[in-house]
Structure formats: structure tokens, C-alpha cells
Amino acid sequence: MTSxxxxxxxxxxxxxxxxxxxxxxxxxxxxxxxxxLGDTARVPYGTKSAGVVxxxxxxxxxxxxxxxxxxxxxxxxxxxxxxxPALRATLSVPVVGVIEPGARAAAARTRTGVVGVLxxxxxxxxxxxxxxLAAERSGLTVHARxxxxxxxxxxxxxxxxxxxxxxxxxxxxPLLGHGxxxxxxxxxxxxxxxxxxxxxxxxxxxxxxxxxxxxxxxSQVLAAGKAGTAGPGGRxxxxxxxxxxxxxVDVSARFLGTPVxxxxxxxxxxx
Amino acid sequence: MTSxxxxxxxxxxxxxxxxxxxxxxxxxxxxxxxxxLGDTARVPYGTKSAGVVxxxxxxxxxxxxxxxxxxxxxxxxxxxxxxxPALRATLSVPVVGVIEPGARAAAARTRTGVVGVLxxxxxxxxxxxxxxLAAERSGLTVHARxxxxxxxxxxxxxxxxxxxxxxxxxxxxPLLGHGxxxxxxxxxxxxxxxxxxxxxxxxxxxxxxxxxxxxxxxSQVLAAGKAGTAGPGGRxxxxxxxxxxxxxVDVSARFLGTPVxxxxxxxxxxx
Numbered sequence: 001m002t003s004x005x006x007x008x009x010x011x012x013x014x015x016x017x018x019x020x021x022x023x024x025x026x027x028x029x030x031x032x033x034x035x036x037l038g039d040t041a042r043v044p045y046g047t048k049s050a051g052v053v054x055x056x057x058x059x060x061x062x063x064x065x066x067x068x069x070x071x072x073x074x075x076x077x078x079x080x081x082x083x084x085p086a087l088r089a090t091l092s093v094p095v096v097g098v099i100e101p102g103a104r105a106a107a108a109r110t111r112t113g114v115v116g117v118l119x120x121x122x123x124x125x126x127x128x129x130x131x132x133l134a135a136e137r138s139g140l141t142v143h144a145r146x147x148x149x150x151x152x153x154x155x156x157x158x159x160x161x162x163x164x165x166x167x168x169x170x171x172x173x174p175l176l177g178h179g180x181x182x183x184x185x186x187x188x189x190x191x192x193x194x195x196x197x198x199x200x201x202x203x204x205x206x207x208x209x210x211x212x213x214x215x216x217x218x219s220q221v222l223a224a225g226k227a228g229t230a231g232p233g234g235r236x237x238x239x240x241x242x243x244x245x246x247x248x249v250d251v252s253a254r255f256l257g258t259p260v261x262x263x264x265x266x267x268x269x270x271x
Numbered sequence: 272m273t274s275x276x277x278x279x280x281x282x283x284x285x286x287x288x289x290x291x292x293x294x295x296x297x298x299x300x301x302x303x304x305x306x307x308l309g310d311t312a313r314v315p316y317g318t319k320s321a322g323v324v325x326x327x328x329x330x331x332x333x334x335x336x337x338x339x340x341x342x343x344x345x346x347x348x349x350x351x352x353x354x355x356p357a358l359r360a361t362l363s364v365p366v367v368g369v370i371e372p373g374a375r376a377a378a379a380r381t382r383t384g385v386v387g388v389l390x391x392x393x394x395x396x397x398x399x400x401x402x403x404l405a406a407e408r409s410g411l412t413v414h415a416r417x418x419x420x421x422x423x424x425x426x427x428x429x430x431x432x433x434x435x436x437x438x439x440x441x442x443x444x445p446l447l448g449h450g451x452x453x454x455x456x457x458x459x460x461x462x463x464x465x466x467x468x469x470x471x472x473x474x475x476x477x478x479x480x481x482x483x484x485x486x487x488x489x490s491q492v493l494a495a496g497k498a499g500t501a502g503p504g505g506r507x508x509x510x511x512x513x514x515x516x517x518x519x520v521d522v523s524a525r526f527l528g529t530p531v532x533x534x535x536x537x538x539x540x541x542x
Contacts, residue, residue: 049515244320
């Protein structure tokens with residue numbers, strides 16, 4: 001039996017993408033309060049180096065722990081790929097990234113043993129998914145592919161039609177014809193492009209959304225007693241961003257399903 | 272007659288884009304030494320707010336003035352659009368942005384009086400080109416258009432073929448058929464897409480590169496005695512970046528014509 005702990009879950013991402021993870025957390029853990037931080041002054045992380053992303057991740061984590069969160073969700077694949085060891089070394093609360101849960105779900109799902117991973121250049125270059133998949137199940141064949149144009153496409157809301165289809169084809173065609181039956185959407189922006197990705201990959205390929213897998217992992221951490229659960233009633237959500245909130249609020253509904261009504265700007269002054 | 276001043280010109284941009292301006296400076300002012308700073312830890316600026324971009328611009332300017340530059344070139348349209356007054360208020364050296372020179376060149380060029388401006392969301396939203404064109408010549412009709420996908424396309428080197436052509440068509444078709452004979456490339460990345468832009472706009476539309484116009488403006492500031500000129504011999508170039516230099520060095524030749532052989536990482540710690 002777990003104790004009651006009404007402190008919020010802390011969730012950060014480089015910007016709006018992590019709202020797809022928040023959406024999964026809402027659905028899986030409907031009683032838990034959430035504090036979300038989008039580092040919109042420094043977005044994107046996916047094209048930046050491991051050192052710089054780790055520094056930004058530490059600033060984000062310090063801000064969220066200052067708000068007394070009981071668990072930290074790194075809702076950004078690039079930051080999960082490069083910064084988890086540094087965060088776990090310095091924080092006293094449990095830290096859950098999106099990569100291990102996504103890899104676990106994909107390894108459990110594939111029948112052919114051939115898995116695709118799509119992500120930012122930073123995530124793919126890190127090899128984090130490749131390592132996590134190998135740790136989950138030996139003998140998997142992994143085809144990893146960096147898709148740098150997908151983030152700006154999702155940010156701009158250019159989700160259907162010839163342009164995203166052509167870009168997706170260009171990235172994915174080298175991966176086809178190798179028996180791949182499962183593809184990890186290894187960036188929180190990519191679920192928005194699910195339609196065009198499914199069309200290019202074919203209807204029989206399963207798309208694994210790391211957000212859903214991460215919400216399940218958070219649920220297991222709470223159930224294991226590593227942090228208490230909130231119990232019903234009194235749930236809250238708060239949103240913080242590092243640039244002015246206008247654009248974040250404007251595009252939030254596309255990622256979250258419902259619009260964020262209010263987000264507060266904070267200045268993480270050292271960066 | 273101007274005095275001799277062998278101190279370098281300082282040039283900054285959010286990343287690699289300003290190298291197209293540096294290329295123009297090299298050609299127009301072959302004796303002047305240059306120190307270049309690319310703020311690759313915080314790129315891009317074009318999708319961020321005026322306040323955040325101004326803060327980053329001030330950090331960049333402070334770093335370059337610490338290296339004793341005699342003149343500052345803001346080789347980034349977004350920073351030029353929003354941060355010039357703040358920079359001029361605090362710096363003792365002349366500050367040259369890319370927008371006034373680009374607007375002046377376009378106003379002098381157009382015969383029909385109908386001018387197009389392409390830029391990042393930040394630049395277009397600021398209205399800086401629209402104001403600068405109106406100040407140069409009354410009665411101009413200006414069609415301004417934000418083209419957010421052009422920067423990632425140029426950064427990824429995706430410069431030809433169906434994808435950039437389709438994206439360019441999508442952005443530019445609303446601008447066609449209004450008698451526009453001159454278009455300002457209001458972002459330092461866009462000269463890389465010149466081929467596809469010329470194809471979509473038509474061969475009779477003049478494309479104005481703000482980099483060339485800015486180099487001419489810098490030359491005039493030096494000739495006017497606001498800073499001395501270097502005179503022949505002893506020219507140097509130094510490159511600094513705020514993220515690790517690998518990617519900057521890798522893609523530099525695409526923007527500069529010749530590769531940057533060495534760039535040094537600096538930590539602009541307050542951001």
C-alpha cells in the first residue's frame with residue numbers, strides 16, 4: 001500500500017512537445033497534479049550538443065524541484081537520451097525519462113524483431129534507444145533514423161498534405177523492406193505526424209508513442225511506493241515557460257487535446 | 272581621410288546564417304579583420320520573442336566588445352529587427368544591422384513599387400522591414416511573408432528538389448500576381464535557397480541579399496570616419512560559438528563558400 005502524497009509530478013520539455021506526454025499522464029493518472037515547464041527560450045534541444053542539453057535539463061530540474069515536485073518526468077527524448085545520469089546523480093526524487101519506457105513497449109510489441117526508431121539528430125546520435133532496446137531484448141535489429149524536419153513541421157502545424165508526406169517518404173524509404181513491424185516515435189512532437197507516418201510506413205506497422213509508455217512507467221514508480229499517490233480530488237495543473245507564453249498557449253491544444261489557458265513566464269537566468 | 276584602426280569588425284548571428292553576411296564583408300572589405308560569434312546554444316532566434324532575442328543579442332554584443340571590436344554587425348535579421356535600439360543605447364561602437372541596408376537596396380531596385388519581404392516569424396511580426404521600406408521611399412506596396420520552414424531546410428542542406436520547391440510554392444503563391452518585381456531575402460539563411468526561390472518567383476524578380484547591402488553599409492560607416500579602416504596586410508578571422516563547434520564547422524562551407532577550419536566554444540553564462 002502506498003502513502004498519500006499530494007505533491008505534483010514535475011514535467012519538463014524543451015517546449016510544447018512534452019504536452020503529448022502530459023496528455024498521456026492525464027489519462028493514466030487522473031488524480032495526480034502536474035507542474036509543466038517548457039524551455040521555450042532555448043527550444044529546440046534536438047539539434048544541440050549533449051553538454052548544452054544537459055546544462056539546460058539541470059536548470060529545468062532545479063526549477064521544478066524548487067516547486068516541491070515528488071517525481072520528475074523528462075518529457076523530452078533528447079534530454080532523456082543525454083541527461084538522465086546527471087539528473088539522477090543530483091536529484092533526490094525519482095526521475096523518469098521517455099526512452100526506457102518507449103524501448104520496453106517496442107521490444108514487447110515486435111514479432112519480427114525488427115524495430116525502427118525515429119528521433120531528433122541528438123537522440124539518434126546518442127544511441128540511447130539502440131542501447132535501451134538491446135537491454136530489453138537481445139537479438140533485435142534496430143533501424144534508427146534522424147528526422148530533423150519533423151519538429152518544425154509539427155510546430156508549424158503542417159501535418160497533412162504533400163509537404164509532410166514527401167519529407168516523411170524521404171526519411172523513411174531507406175527503412176522500408178527490412179521486415180520492420182514496430183516503429184518508436186522517439187520525439188514528443190512526432191505523434192502529431194502519426195497520420196502521414198502510418199501512411200508512409202504502411203497500416204501493418206505499429207507506431208509506439210513513448211508518452212503512453214512513460215505514463216505507464218510513472219504509474220509503476222508510484223505503485224512501487226517510490227513516491228506516494230495523490231488520491232482523488234483537488235487535482236491541479238500549472239504551466240511555466242521561459243519565453244513569453246503567447247505561442248505556447250496558441251499551439252498547446254494541438255499537442256494536449258485541450259488548450260492551456262494560462263502559462264507563466266519564468267527566467268532561468270543562468271544558461 | 273580616415274584613420275588606421277586594425278581592430279576587428281565584430282559580427283554575430285544566432286548560428287551559421289550570418290556567415291553569408293561575413294562572406295559579403297570579406298568580398299567588400301578584404302583588409303578588415305573579423306571576429307564572428309554564432310550563438311549555436313540558443314539558435315534559432317526567429318521563432319522567439321523580442322524580449323528573449325534582445326537579451327541574447329546583448330550577451331553576444333558584450334562578448335564581442337570584450338574582444339575590442341571597432342564596429343558591431345548584427346548579422347541576424349531577427350536580432351536586427353528587435354534589438355538594435357537596445358544595442359545602440361548601450362554600446363560605444365557603431366552598430367550596423369542588416370534590415371536598413373536591405374530595405375534601402377530593395378527600395379532603390381524596384382520599378383513597379385511592389386516589394387516582397389521574406390523572413391522569420393520574429394522578423395515579419397516586428398514590422399521592421401515594412402517600416403524601413405516606408406522610410407526609404409513613400410508609396411511602396413510591401414507584401415511580407417513569414418517562411419518558418421526555410422531555416423531548417425537551409426540548416427539541413429535540403430536546397431533543391433521537390434520538398435523545398437513545394438514549401439516555397441506554398442509560402443510564395445499568395446504573393447504572386449501583384450506586380451512584385453523585387454524580393455528581400457530577409458533572413459541570412461535564405462540566400463542558400465536562392466535557386467528554388469528564383470524558380471518559384473520567376474526569373475524577372477530581383478532577389479535582394481541583405482548581406483551584400485550590409486557590407487556596403489559597413490564600408491560607408493568606415494569611409495565616413497566613424498571607425499578607422501585597417502589598411503592592407505595582417506588580416507585575421509576568428510570564430511566563436513556557444514555550443515560545441517562540430518556542426519558549425521561541418522556546415523560552414525555551405526554558408527561561407529570556404530570551410531571554417533577552427534571555432535572555439537565560449538560559455539555566455541547568463542542567458
